[in-house]
Amino acid sequence: xxxxxxxxxxxxxxxxxxxxxxxxxxxxxxxxxxxxxxxxxxxxxxxxxxxxxxxxxxxxxxxxxxxxxxxxxxxxxxxxxxxxxxxxxxxxxxxxxxxxxxxxxxxxxxxxxxxxxxxxxxxxxxxxxxxxxxxxxxxxxxxxxxxxxxxxxxxxxxxxxxxxxxxxxxxxxxxxxxxxxxxxxxxxxxxxxxxxxxxxxxxxxxxxxxxxxxxxxxxxxxxxxxxxxxxxxxxxxxxxxxxxxxxxxxxxxxxxxxxxxxxxxxxxxxxxxxxxxxxxxxxxx
Numbered sequence: 001x002x003x004x005x006x007x008x009x010x011x012x013x014x015x016x017x018x019x020x021x022x023x024x025x026x027x028x029x030x031x032x033x034x035x036x037x038x039x040x041x042x043x044x045x046x047x048x049x050x051x052x053x054x055x056x057x058x059x060x061x062x063x064x065x066x067x068x069x070x071x072x073x074x075x076x077x078x079x080x081x082x083x084x085x086x087x088x089x090x091x092x093x094x095x096x097x098x099x100x101x102x103x104x105x106x107x108x109x110x111x112x113x114x115x116x117x118x119x120x121x122x123x124x125x126x127x128x129x130x131x132x133x134x135x136x137x138x139x140x141x142x143x144x145x146x147x148x149x150x151x152x153x154x155x156x157x158x159x160x161x162x163x164x165x166x167x168x169x170x171x172x173x174x175x176x177x178x179x180x181x182x183x184x185x186x187x188x189x190x191x192x193x194x195x196x197x198x199x200x201x202x203x204x205x206x207x208x209x210x211x212x213x214x215x216x217x218x219x220x221x222x223x224x225x226x227x228x229x230x231x232x233x234x235x236x237x238x239x240x241x242x243x244x245x246x247x248x249x250x251x252x253x254x255x256x257x258x259x260x261x262x263x264x265x266x267x268x269x270x271x272x273x274x275x276x277x278x279x280x281x282x283x284x285x
Contacts, residue, residue, distance in 0.1 A: 143183025
């Protein structure tokens with residue numbers, strides 16, 4: 001409750017007064033608290049919500065010149081607890097809970113960008129990286145985490161393309177694929193303009209969706225593309241027209257730039273195929 005009140009007061013840039021005395025013990029609890037407790041903490045979402053206002057206090061200061069060293073200690077502890085608790089927070093999510101977690105993930109990511117602390121950013125991106133290939137993860141969360149890692153340079157473009165190909169592969173649930181696309185693309189379509197391989201993959205998948213399935217997916221896809229700037233939508237349409245009727249023809253998933261088989265890029269796709277065929281790892285089949 002103290003942390004929540006502090007975050008609210010910090011967001012208003014008000015005088016936190018005697019609340020600053022609570023920062024040192026709070027920092028100790030966050031820093032040295034049980035790892036097990038952090039991993040099962042039901043309030044990970046609250047911790048994530050507290051980070052953006054505190055990050056702004058650290059980055060820009062406050063009118064009352066709060067004790068920024070104490071705030072920094074709290075932020076360090078918050079990030080550590082969030083990183084540990086994120087996998088549990090991302091488990092067994094329905095659509096509404098997934099959307100809420102994506103909002104919080106974006107907030108933490110933006111807060112750490114404001115702080116410009118490479119150590120905190122690295123640990124956060126490692127936490128996100130542990131999510132993107134996790135089986136059973138809601139598509140919205142998986143897509144958003146992948147996009148944030150791609151934009152930050154942690155994940156190379158071919159890595160994003162491989163994960164998109166796996167999400168859109170035959171046998172994957174189309175609703176999950178649409179959610180993955182929404183998480184990956186929502187807010188900006190520039191990635192499709194800068195990476196033709198991603199555009200071809202998405203376009204090919206859309207062309208292969210049966211008419212009845214496309215009708216079900218259309219509201220989700222329209223919601224995603226509605227977040228693009230009008231100029232982005234126009235440029236994407238122009239790019240597709242220039243690519244011609246065979247635009248969905250792209251190098252096979254797992255192929256390198258020279259067309260040769262690349263085992264590293266193919267691994268996620270092969271894992272999906274193995275699951276579809278009922279083969280278990282190490283079965284020798």
